[in-house]
Amino acid sequence: MRRKIVGSSWKTHIYSIYEGKKLAKEISESVKDVDDVDMFLLPTFPMIPLISTTLANTNVSWGAQNISFAEKGAYTGEVPPQVLRELGCKYIEIGHAERRTYFNETNMTINKKVKLALNHGMIPIVCTGETAEDKEQNIGKIRLTTELMWMLDGLDEEDMRKVIIAYEPIWAIGQTEAADENYVEDIHVFLRNRVEKEYGKEIAENITIIYGGSVDPENAVKLMSKDNIDGLFVGRFGLKAENFRKIVDAARGKVE
Numbered sequence: 001m002r003r004k005i006v007g008s009s010w011k012t013h014i015y016s017i018y019e020g021k022k023l024a025k026e027i028s029e030s031v032k033d034v035d036d037v038d039m040f041l042l043p044t045f046p047m048i049p050l051i052s053t054t055l056a057n058t059n060v061s062w063g064a065q066n067i068s069f070a071e072k073g074a075y076t077g078e079v080p081p082q083v084l085r086e087l088g089c090k091y092i093e094i095g096h097a098e099r100r101t102y103f104n105e106t107n108m109t110i111n112k113k114v115k116l117a118l119n120h121g122m123i124p125i126v127c128t129g130e131t132a133e134d135k136e137q138n139i140g141k142i143r144l145t146t147e148l149m150w151m152l153d154g155l156d157e158e159d160m161r162k163v164i165i166a167y168e169p170i171w172a173i174g175q176t177e178a179a180d181e182n183y184v185e186d187i188h189v190f191l192r193n194r195v196e197k198e199y200g201k202e203i204a205e206n207i208t209i210i211y212g213g214s215v216d217p218e219n220a221v222k223l224m225s226k227d228n229i230d231g232l233f234v235g236r237f238g239l240k241a242e243n244f245r246k247i248v249d250a251a252r253g254k255v256e
């Protein structure tokens, strides 16, 4: 039985450390009674030390939105994996579409990051998603397969037990509506089958596959009604504690 998970990347929507601290406190307060869903927040790097003190001893974990592709060395501006581990990061988001678009991240770089996160005992949340053009031309699944195979190249079964796959169709990010839940379910089944082909049934049945892209409290209920959607990765609509709580309740199947 896969445990449900809800997390939120703050991107740079939250751009003050003090705002971040306040929001982390409000969110953790709002979900303090929840024990049947894993939860996490991903603030920007410099906020992590302060947020980690706010979230310590709560049921909400924290992590980072990116990680260096190299362990250490002359890589100006990068944040090494060991620093993130020392800051208590549990999850590392890797390969978000915005990183690929604005920072030229490639599948090869992403693969290095995934391995480094795992080597340092952190859980990589590996993002993949097709563009609107891929979808129109009916080649979305080819893109997803290529990305997945590259990003997970060289990982063994033990590694695969820790990885989370985040399906984030690029055309659904930052929109007014999420992708349709039946469409997402079909893609999640496809991704699970791909994992099964490479790593076998047991790993595939246990791997967590979450959806991200314009998730809000309403569509969360529909998305979480599907068997293969194991959780939600929330952007803009997770920036209010009240919304975050509602999305968590959707993941728990507890909605009035």
Ligand code: PEP
Pocket: 009, 168, 172, 173, 174, 175, 212, 213, 214, 215, 233, 234, 235, 236, 237
């Ligand atoms: C995202 O880009 O991962 C995301 C979930 O953003 P939004 O919900 O704002 O579309």
